[in-house]
Amino acid sequence: ANPRDRLKERNILRHAESLMHADRHEAALDAFEQVLQTDPNNRYATLRSGITLLKMNRFDDAIPRLRKSVEIDPSQVETHYALADALTRSGQIEAAIQQWMETVRLQPRRAAAWGNLALTLRASGRNDEAMNALVKALEIAPDDVRLLQNMALQQRQRGDRKAAIGTLEKAASVGGDEFVYPALLGLMLYDEKLPEDAEKWLLRVKPADANYAEARFRLAQIMIARGDREPARASLSEAIRARPSLLNQAHSLPELEALLAPDLRPIPAQEH
Known part of the structure; x- marks a missing residue:
């Protein structure tokens, strides 16, 4: 090839990469395509255009592009990682699973790839293999909050509640704002009959959390058990507003039924 053409191509690729990092994905894709028009097997443009399509959530377009990238250079770990990501998302x-396995074969010290392999294995029902993958991931990155949270879910799925609690507590201690399971931790502690430990986590649960209603319901039970009637009433009210079906459950528990507003209590049967 003419060296002048190569220089032009390299400059276009550099510009495309800068556009990609600036999240200007359409413009980046156009630039990568410009190179591929004249050099259809360009390894860099093929891979990076596939990743750009992935970032744009255009999985149907990204997957064949990334498969071609694998064919061009099967030893390139980033290609397998990107293809695995696209296949997972689609x-x-x-x-x-096959692409995540190839990724960890090529780069066995990549914790995120082991973690993603675990997620796909769990999704396919291969839970023992998923656990093994998570163990490997945490050997590499023992304080990764996302891996710890996924491990806790895997332990819970296996019925090992105490191990899941311990793992979630570690995730909370290292994760800061990335810890997203205060409700799950609080509810499991409640089920283990540790109300004081449960309460501090249940109080952190926000309304957007899928388990918010149950968290507030359990808080009401914890509060009324120690005699905090008004906070318990407020928590129960929040639980029922978030999930009206909890009203029936509240009626079945005398200590909570006494907290219900008069218009929410059942009408007693009339004597004749």
């Missing part, structure tokens, strides 16, 4: 779990 719901092609079995194909994704």
Whole structure:
């Protein structure tokens, strides 16, 4: 090739990469395509355009591009990682598993790849293999909050509640704002009959959390058990507003039924 053409191509690729990092994905894709028009097997443009398509959530376009990138250079770990990601996001779990396995074969010290392999294995029902993958991931990155949270879910799924609690507590201690399971931790502690430990986590649960209603319901039970009637009433009210079906459960528990507003209590049967 003419060296002048190579220089022009390199400059276009550099510009495309800068556009990609600036989240100007359409413009970046156009620049990568410009190179591919004249050099259709360009390794860099093929891979990076596939990743750009992935960032744009255009999985149907990204997957064949990334498959071609694998064909061009099967030893390139980033290609397998990106293809695995695209396949996972598009719901092609079995194909994704194969690519995650190839990724960790090529780069066995990559904790995120082991973690993603675990997620896809769990999605396919291969729970023992998923656990093994998470163990490997945490050997590499023992304080990674996302890996710890996924491990806790895996332990809980296996019925090992105490191990899951311990793992979640570690995730909370190292994760800061990235810890997203205060409700799950609080509810499991409540089920283990540790109300004081449970309360501090249940109080952190925000309304957007899927378990908010149950968290407030359990808080009401904890509060009324120690005689904090008004906070318990407020918590129960929040639980029922968030999930009206909890009203029936409140009626079945005398200590909570007494907290209900008069218009929410059942009408007693009339004597004749």
